[in-house]
Amino acid sequence: MNALNTTPVPIEKFTAVEHRFGNTLPLLHEISHALHRLQVEGTVTTLDLNAVPFGPGDERQLVDFLGRGEVSAKLEAMGDSHIRESRYSGVWIVEHWNTSGERVAFQIEITKLPALLEAQQEDIAESLLMLQAALENARNGASV
Amino acid sequence: MNESMDFLLWTRGTAFDVSVAIFIVGMLIRLFEIVSLGRGRDLAAPRGTEFLPGIRTILSRTLPYGGTFKRQPLTVIAGYLFHIGLLVSLLLFIPHIELFRETFGFGWPGLPNPIVDAAAVLGITGLLAALWNRLTNPVMKMLSDSEDYLVWILTFLPLLTGYLAYHRMINPYPLAMGLHILSIELLLVLFPFTKLMHTFTLFLARWYNGAMSGRRGVES
Amino acid sequence: MVDTKTKTLGEILRHSGVSRRGFLKFCTATASMMALPPGMVPAIAAALDKARRPSVIWLSFQECTGCTESLTRSHSPSLENLIFDHISLDYHHTLQVASGDAAEAAREEAMHANAGSYLVVVDGSIPLGNPGYSTTAGFSNLQILEETAAGAAAVIAVGTCAAFGGLPKADPNPTGAVSVRDIVTDKPVINVSGCPPIPVVITGVLAHYLTFGTLPELDQYGRPKAFYGTSIHDRCYRRPFYDKGLFASTFDDEGARSGWCLYKLGCKGPMTYNACATAKWNEGTSWPVESGHGCLGCSQPDFWDAGGFYNALSIPVGELSRTVSYATAAGLGLGAVAAGINHRSKVEANRRHGEVTVDDLEKTS
Known part of the structure; x- marks a missing residue:
């Protein structure tokens, strides 16, 4: 195995090109409508981002756009969970990890306080x- | 249970081979026959040349006569709409170009799909207008026989099924795509034996018209 | 030790110190895995709370074990573990191969103890050509499937081989391979196709059964709509490039580097129904199209026979150039015959052609 480690193997650096694949904008509109419903009717909306066909870079753009707000919480129950408010109050980014440190859920919750x-x-x-x-x-x- | 995939594979396999073979054999026999028959020997002394007037007529008859347009505007408009729509959809849609590239070994640039989509809509509209004209105009109706309606259907189906398949309006997609390919196979099989032959013979006919007129020294 | 045979999932989890928050989080992940809307989480929680473990018998026929590999290496082990801790995998051909007769005894015991309620998972196709092509413990695949399926609540056909015949059924199908649905006609059969299927899709179907005790809604190919309801093409993040007409023409051109549509390179995404675009592979890292390779269409029936993997979908399956050449040769030959006949009539007409004088005309009239 050591011989393998010392054998020089050129590794081509390649990172998937990040484009604006156009998946974030409709999602942001959806969030905006949901926030309006929360304001007027008090309706809670949860968006499952695992069900959105993100291209490379789409998720980062969305998270960057939403930014960080005042509240951030960490939950330790069957693996970590990060729940944080975005810079748009009432819009929460919820990520669940399992005990092996793999993300099992990624959601946007539009609510006053995430139920969890x-x-x-x-x-x-x-x-x-x-x-x-x-x-x-x-x-x-x-x-x- | 697997019908739609089986159907798609059949249309992309056996059926395609058979229909392309019938099309090519039929076309070549008919064109060979026409060309080899030639024209009767003109014993009169020529009063002009044949070549240039022949070529000129092939091109000039692409434009309609003003008189025809005045009497039958719908025939002219629907005819152009449909032919342009059909040719753009057939020759400039990238999946079609890939098929030609595979067949002939070369391709050409295509158009963005939304433009081809618009062309297909024009083509469909043109064909529907042409049918309406054929059914409502007394002269057109009198002139039409069953072959005209058959040819209309044969041309309309590929455009319609292609539009439905592209917009994924038939489920499952393999069925939509299979129907589209089948409609083209139907067209290919009947092409050499119907007036669809005009796609190729129009050039011969125009050439003869132009060349004969040129030889006689008259305008064609 | 809590008795997992009689306790519900909620009781087991609470007994092992999992808080309600942890349980709800598990339900959220399960909903996401089953491709159900987040609004279903409370219903899932209520159902999972009361869920009891079903017995599962896993049969392997003409297969490559890729499906089992896919499942056992699935990327969220704790979630899968929970599911599998909670189902009773009483028999697995491949995993228990060393157990010999004991494994067969376990299968029979599970069948008797849970008659009418156990689930049968099958990977691999069934050869009908000769029973000797594939056997387990001296029994043909057909015998085992018929016997095991008889008392099952449902059969889950995992992988394209079990669902549609797959590679063994590819032309010319030397073993006479058929799918599970061709054999089992009196029980619900759920097809979880793919070569291999996405691991979370396999567990998602099991989770659905575990949660609701019912089978998910199926499409025309017998596949769960939640995962196979949309085509690869419709969920592809590269779809905008298809619509704009921007295609990669080779695997190393500017288009390929810019992440354009792979249609020209043979992507079968438009005809293929699967969840790769959202579920992704390898711990959510990527999926074929994202890594720059077109979809092979592996979750569709007969995908092996659907033409070259690198041919555009619009290109026919057969050898078109050959057909065209043969047809052209035949057409030219027949055309020459037609021309010959025409030529003879023309020569005949010319031979009869003579000069006519006024006198001749007067004679005949």
Whole structure:
């Protein structure tokens, strides 16, 4: 294997040409309409970007265009998730990774607060039980 | 279950070979026959040349006579619309050029698809107008026989199915493309045996007209 | 250890310490994988919460194992693992080949225990020419398929070979290969075509069954519409170049470098229905067209026989130049015969041609 590593192999540098393939503009219009619906009717919209046929560079252009806003959150549940507001308030970029560090979902949410950031009813119930149990232990003399 | 792909493969395979063979054999027999028959010997002394008037007539008859236009404007307009639309769609659409390149070993530049698309719409409109004219104009109606309607259908189907296939209006696409190819195969098979032959014989006819008139020293 | 045979997926996940957020995230990824709209996530969550593990029997016939490779190397292992932890892959021809009789016993046990409810996954085509062409444990592919499919809830034909016959069925089809649908006619058969199929499409179909307990909506080729509903051409990011008439003519010209349409280089995208343009390959890195090579049309029936991979779709399958040359030769020959006949009549006419005088005319009248 070492011999392989020392054998000089010329590697042609090639990066896919980034063009404006025209996939970002319609998407931005869709986001704009969704934001209008959020403002007027309070309707929440989620766009699954895995279903959009991006060309090389399309995704970067979209993310650059949306920029960064005031809020940014990291979720650690079955792999990381990054949820951040874009520079357009109410437009959120949501990315989910799995435990092997591969992105399994990429979405734009147009909402006041992405639902995943809220504490979930089931988790609240479970944590209440845990808290009560911990307090019970404390009353029985265990150190808190 | 796989009908549409089987159908497409058949139209792109066996059916295409058979229809192209019939077309070429039929065409060559008919053209050979016409050319080899030639004209009867003109025993009168010539009063002019044949060559230039022959060529001139081939070109000049591409333009309509003013008189025809005044009497039958629709015939002229529909005729031009359809022929230009058909030729642009046939010869300048890039997938078609690739077919010619494969067949003859050379190709030529094509036009952007939206322009070809517009040409196809013109062609379809022209053909529909021509049919309407044929059905409503008493003289045209009287002159038309079943072959005229057959030839109209044979020409209309490739344009229509091509338009539908390009815009993917028939699903699945292999069916749309198969229908388009089949319509052309139908056209190819019947081409040598109908008045579609005018595509090639018009040059011979114009040449003879021009050359004969030139020999007699009259305008053609 | 939680009993995965009786517990629901929701219970299993909660037992292994997965929070509700984690579960919802999993559902979001699953929805994305199944190509369902994000609005379906709550429904998926509700369904997955209650989902119970189905038993799966995987049969391999005339195949190259590329489909299994595709699946086991799929790019989001934790997601697939969850699906596979949760389905019970009771039998896999290839993976269990070393187990011999024990594997066959496992298959029979799974068939008895889950009669009427298990799923059969098949990769590879079935040879009808001679049963000896492909056998497992002494049984012909046909026997095994008929026996195993009899008690199945549904059959999933993975890969173009199982779905349409694929490479073994390519002309002249020496083994008499047929597809699963040609054999199994009384059960729902889902075709997950591709050579190989996109891994998330395989798991997406399994996830759909796991989630909703039903089979997805199928297209005219028996493929799930969610993945095969749109052609490669319609979802291609290079489509604008097709529309503008900008094509690469060779693999190294300016057009190829600028990422123009690959139609002239033989891309079969217009006739091919698959999810490559969005699902992509190799951890979402790219897909054939993005890497500069046209689509081969591998998810379509008989794609091996659909003409040269590097011929434009508009070019016929046969050898057109040869047909044209032969036909031209024949036409010229027959034309010469016609010309000969014409020539003879002309000579005859000339022979009869004589000068006519006024006296002659008076004589005859």
